[in-house]
Amino acid sequence: MSRFLDKRLSSLKAYIPGEQPKLGEFIKLNTNEFPYPPAKCVFESASKAVENMNLYSDLTCKELKERFKDVFGYGGNNVIFTNGSDDALYLCFLTFCGEDCGAAFADITYGFYSVYADLCCVDKQIIPLNDVFAINHADYFGLNKTIFIANPNAPTGKRLSNNQIEEILINNRDNIVVIDEAYTAFSGESCVELLPKYDNLVIVGTFSKSRGMAGARLGYIITSEDIASDLEKVKFSINPYNVNSLTQAVGTTVLENNDYYVECINEICKTRDKFSEELVKLGFDVIPSKANFVFAKHNSISGKYIFEELKKRKILIRRFDKERIDEYLRISIGTPEQMQIVINALAEIVGGIK
Ligand SMILES: *Cc1c(COP(=O)(O)O)cnc(C)c1O
Numbered sequence: 572m573s574r575f576l577d578k579r580l581s582s583l584k585a586y587i588p589g590e591q592p593k594l595g596e597f598i599k600l601n602t603n604e605f606p607y608p609p610a611k612c613v614f615e616s617a618s619k620a621v622e623n624m625n626l627y628s629d630l631t632c633k634e635l636k637e638r639f640k641d642v643f644g645y646g647g648n649n650v651i652f653t654n655g656s657d658d659a660l661y662l663c664f665l666t667f668c669g670e671d672c673g674a675a676f677a678d679i680t681y682g683f684y685s686v687y688a689d690l691c692c693v694d695k696q697i698i699p700l701n702d703v704f705a706i707n708h709a710d711y712f713g714l715n716k717t718i719f720i721a722n723p724n725a726p727t728g729k730r731l732s733n734n735q736i737e738e739i740l741i742n743n744r745d746n747i748v749v750i751d752e753a754y755t756a757f758s759g760e761s762c763v764e765l766l767p768k769y770d771n772l773v774i775v776g777t778f779s780k781s782r783g784m785a786g787a788r789l790g791y792i793i794t795s796e797d798i799a800s801d802l803e804k805v806k807f808s809i810n811p812y813n814v815n816s817l818t819q820a821v822g823t824t825v826l827e828n829n830d831y832y833v834e835c836i837n838e839i840c841k842t843r844d845k846f847s848e849e850l851v852k853l854g855f856d857v858i859p860s861k862a863n864f865v866f867a868k869h870n871s872i873s874g875k876y877i878f879e880e881l882k883k884r885k886i887l888i889r890r891f892d893k894e895r896i897d898e899y900l901r902i903s904i905g906t907p908e909q910m911q912i913v914i915n916a917l918a919e920i921v922g923g924i925k
Contacts, residue, residue, distance in 0.1 A: 579692055586686045589889050597887040598912060600903040603725075603754075603864050605783035607835045607906070610828035613821055620820035628816035635819045638826035639791070644763060648796040651803055652822075654813040656753060656777035656790030660719070661687055663773060663792075666805045667717045667747045668693040675716040677706055679727065679896060681751060684719045700727070704858060704866075708735040712742035721751040723758050726891065726901040728860030736762050740769040747798070749773045754862035756781035756836050757843070763793060770795050780863055781836055782825050787818045839863050843904045849914045853921050864903045866896075872921055874898040880920045886913055 572581065589602040632652045640646030653659040664687040668674045673694030676684045688695045698710050704727045711718055718739065723730040731739075740748055748771055755761045755776065765772055773794040778784035792802060806813065814822075825832065843865060847857045850867050857867040868874055878890045878900060889901040904910065 580690075583689050584686065586683050590887060592887065597882075597885050598905065598909050599887050600864075600905055600909070600913065601887045601889040601901075602785070603780050603862070603903045604785050605780065605835070605863075606839070606904070606909065607783065609783055609821075610825065610831045612828060613824050616820045616824040617817060620817045624816055626816070628812050628814060628819055630811055632814055632819055635814075635823045635826070638823050642826050642829050643793065645766070645793045648799055649766075649793055651792040651799055651806060652814045652819075653790040653792065653806070654810075654815075655779060655788040656751070656775050657683055658788075658813055659775045659777075659790045659792045660684070660749070660751065661690075662802050662805055662809075663717070663719075663747070663749050663775070664688065664691045664693060665809075666802050667749075667773075672746070673716045674719060675711065675714045676719040677721075677724065679704065679724075679893075680719075681721045681725050681753075700724075705729050706731055708739055711739045714743065715746060717746055718743060718748045719751065720749070721753065722762070723754045723861040725754065725862065726864065726866050726889070726896070726899070727858055728754075728862040728864060728866050729858065730758050730760070730861040733760065733762050733765060737765055737769075740765065740772055744771060747771050747773055749775060752776045753780055757840055757863045758861035759840075766793065766795070770797070773798060778822060778825065782822075782832055783835075784818070784821065784825065787821055789814065789818050789822045838907075839904050842907050842910055845907075846902075846904060846910045846914070849910075850917070853914070853917055864901050866899055866901050868898045868900065869921060874900050877917070877920055881913070881916055884916045886916055 635652060636646045636650055639650060660683060668691060673696060674688045675696040675698060678697050678699045685695060696714060696716055701707050708731055736750060750762050752761055752774055763774060773792060776791050778789040843860055847865050850857050854870045855867040856870060857865055869877060874890055874897065878888060881888055
């Protein structure tokens with residue numbers, strides 16, 4: 572730490588991302604990435620975009636937005652694109668969590684909410700999940716804070732129903748409710764349908780988990796035109812070109828090939844459900860997942876031990892050194908072949924101990 576660091580940041584703890592090892596070194600199931608290759612036309616659109624990368628990117632993301640509307644039903648002044656959805660969440664903290672309005676979120680949820688709150692010097696109200704790791708939605712009524720909910724939640728994979736979200740919106744009419752839909756594609760549902768009824772709803776999403784673009788960084792916000800214009804103002808006060816031209820081109824082509832991605836998403840869900848059954852047979856308690864990962868703990872063997880044994884076998888998963896969940900393992904869903912390798916390894920690990 573230098574002596575110049577702003578005092579308010581001296582105790583800031585940065586977000587700790589999952590390990591990013593050398594390509595091919597591990598079966599990488601630690602950051603919920605998409606396990607399939609891009610649609611074929613993506614290669615061509617990326618190399619075409621390179622021809623024009625001497626020019627600044629399109630500030631309005633016009634083409635991307637048109638294709639986005641085809642798939643998600645919203646475009647125009649209701650949508651803002653961002654450099655991954657972390658960028659979108661940061662914009663929400665900057666724009667809607669001032670001195671007199673803190674942020675509220677679960678104790679076990681996406682780690683970045685707490686980091687952004689600290690970075691922006693925003694008051695945090697942390698609301699524990701219940702005993703079965705579910706959000707008790709009534710805990711969120713009338714908080715007078717900006718609310719952040721990952722739905723499905725990470726790392727639990729549980730989803731609140733749209734009715735429950737609706738009740739949260741009704742009971743917070745004068746506050747923004749941010750629903751982070753990073754994993755929504757794997758749940759078969761979205762709360763986009765609530766947008767016409769509630770002017771305090773902000774939906775954040777990403778192309779990282781369900782569209783194979785984690786490395787290209789593309790996130791989005793869907794909300795009312797008024798809220799979007801506030802966010803846009805802040806975005807233009809930081810980095811108007813936050814979505815680069817290569818990413819815009821690739822994102823557009825990805826959306827044009829939506830059928831391919833939907834097929835992959837369905838495949839991932841099937842693999843997830845089958846993998847979960849196999850885990851149960853091996854003595855794991857598995858939380859039924861609506862996302863592209865499972866969160867599970869073994870009924871007798873420590874999470875840390877299993878994590879390390881898998882790593883020795885070149886399989887990388889995620890574990891959190893955090894109260895309440897330190898026995899749990901979060902395993903991203905890869906291809907069926909990859910998950911079979913994981914099951915075989917786990918059978919060896921938990922079978923070898925007895
Ligand atoms: C992965 C993730 C994000 C961020 O993804 P980006 O790659 O920044 O788009 C946001 N929210 C949740 C809950 C996530 O798991």
